[in-house]
Amino acid sequence: MYAFDYHKPRTLAEAAELLSTHPEARLLAGGMTLLPTLKQRLASPSDLIDLAGMPDLAGIEVTGSEVRIGAMTTHATVAHSAEIIAKLPALAALAESIGDPQVRHRGTIGGSISNADPAADYPAAIVGLGATVITDRREIAADDFFTAMFETALQPGEIVRQVRFPIPQAAGYAKFPNPASRYAVVGAFVARTANGVRVAITGAGPSVFRLADMEAALSASFTPAAIGGIAVPADDLNTDPHASAGYRAHLIGVMTARAITFALEH
Amino acid sequence: MAGTVPVALSVNGQEIAAEVEPRTLLVAFLREHLGLTGTHVGCDTSQCGACVVHLDGRSVKSCTLLTVQADGRAVTTIEGLGTPEKLHPMQAAFNEHHGLQCGFCTPGMIMSAVDFAGRHPDPTPLEVREWLEGNICRCTGYHNIVASVEAGARAMAKD
Numbered sequence: 001m002y003a004f005d006y007h008k009p010r011t012l013a014e015a016a017e018l019l020s021t022h023p024e025a026r027l028l029a030g031g032m033t034l035l036p037t038l039k040q041r042l043a044s045p046s047d048l049i050d051l052a053g054m055p056d057l058a059g060i061e062v063t064g065s066e067v068r069i070g071a072m073t074t075h076a077t078v079a080h081s082a083e084i085i086a087k088l089p090a091l092a093a094l095a096e097s098i099g100d101p102q103v104r105h106r107g108t109i110g111g112s113i114s115n116a117d118p119a120a121d122y123p124a125a126i127v128g129l130g131a132t133v134i135t136d137r138r139e140i141a142a143d144d145f146f147t148a149m150f151e152t153a154l155q156p157g158e159i160v161r162q163v164r165f166p167i168p169q170a171a172g173y174a175k176f177p178n179p180a181s182r183y184a185v186v187g188a189f190v191a192r193t194a195n196g197v198r199v200a201i202t203g204a205g206p207s208v209f210r211l212a213d214m215e216a217a218l219s220a221s222f223t224p225a226a227i228g229g230i231a232v233p234a235d236d237l238n239t240d241p242h243a244s245a246g247y248r249a250h251l252i253g254v255m256t257a258r259a260i261t262f263a264l265e266h
Numbered sequence: 267m268a269g270t271v272p273v274a275l276s277v278n279g280q281e282i283a284a285e286v287e288p289r290t291l292l293v294a295f296l297r298e299h300l301g302l303t304g305t306h307v308g309c310d311t312s313q314c315g316a317c318v319v320h321l322d323g324r325s326v327k328s329c330t331l332l333t334v335q336a337d338g339r340a341v342t343t344i345e346g347l348g349t350p351e352k353l354h355p356m357q358a359a360f361n362e363h364h365g366l367q368c369g370f371c372t373p374g375m376i377m378s379a380v381d382f383a384g385r386h387p388d389p390t391p392l393e394v395r396e397w398l399e400g401n402i403c404r405c406t407g408y409h410n411i412v413a414s415v416e417a418g419a420r421a422m423a424k425d
Binding site: 001002003004005006008028031032035036038039048050052076099100101102103105106180181182 | 271287288289291310311312313315318321324325326327330331332334335337378381382397399400401
């Protein structure tokens with residue numbers, strides 16, 4: 001790892017000030033992606049700004065219509081939250097499926113979505129539920145947040161504070177995990193809401209995406225059978241040593257059907 | 267840039283004050299600065315779990331944690347669990363059920379298992395196997411490790 005200076009600000013304003021005075025700085029959340037990246041010398045930030053010094057950034061609040069999760073809340077905290085298990089069990093199950101227990105003790109929702117790994121789990125929930133990302137500057141709608149592989153709508157120096165998930169009528173998440181990393185080879189998040197059904201797919205393409213034809217079919221009939229005849233084109237999907245684009249296209253149908261089954265049973 | 271920064275943390279109940287470079291990993295601090303070589307470096311990529319320690323009671327991978335991130339917090343390593351004369355119940359269970367062959371992964375296995383057992387006093391083999399997702403053993407095939415963790419959890423509950 002290259003040398004860097006370390007800061008642990010006590011307020012968001014202090015963090016923003018540090019970011020503006022150190023243009024080559026990086027924010028540190030749980031560090032589950034950033035620290036391995038630094039260890040491989042794939043990045044050499046001048047400074048790390050650790051967000052762990054602000055208790056306000058972590059925590060869960062459940063209102064009548066929303067689950068609000070602070071950016072520094074760990075995956076384990078989300079997975080074991082009794083309120084989230086009761087109101088949005090698909091999200092708790094998704095958090096419990098990330099990495100391994102030790103990774104879940106450190107990794108955070110804010111870090112995950114800011115990094116925007118194309119095979120990460122949380123992006124599927126953000127887009128599948130139509131969540132809102134609250135930053136230190138503005139609110140960003142889920143459909144506008146993930147823009148490309150490892151790219152988001154966040155501006156330089158912008159800090160994620162919280163994610164607000166509307167509570168759906170029903171939701172489910174299913175993924176085919178990479179057997180070593182537990183990242184999604186394909187993950188499907190399905191949510192039935194008062195405004196129709198949303199389907200978001202992670203792991204299959206350069207960035208999370210929705211499937212309009214499945215959403216239309218499921219809005220008419222929320223059953224696994226409703227998507228049985230819908231073929232997913234493999235054209236823009238990823239091919240890598242883990243799975244071909246064609247196999248991923250097949251897995252999208254299988255994982256979406258399993259997510260619907262979870263939604264119907266919880 | 268860089269130089270060192272002061273940190274103060276508790277390690278196995280002992281208050282430690284030290285100067286470290288911000289890039290010093292916790293596992294390097296434990297092994298090289300404090301001489302606590304029971305915590306192992308296996309893969310060095312946060313996958314194998316040989317480096318698992320407790321941070322404020324929760325298991326974490328010390329190869330993917332900066333020492334400065336542990337400032338002001340409590341770290342427990344395998345050296346903090348028991349002694350050769352009086353083994354921790356989980357260590358005794360690994361001994362009794364032969365939950366190891368070469369032993370390299372064992373400190374991480376035990377630290378992970380102790381965190382698990384604190385919340386699962388009477389676990390099923392499936393729960394143990396799911397929890398051990400983040401601990402890799404290349405010798406045993408896991409069978410005796412799972413038996414050790416089940417027995418250790420029950421012994422801890424009785425203790």
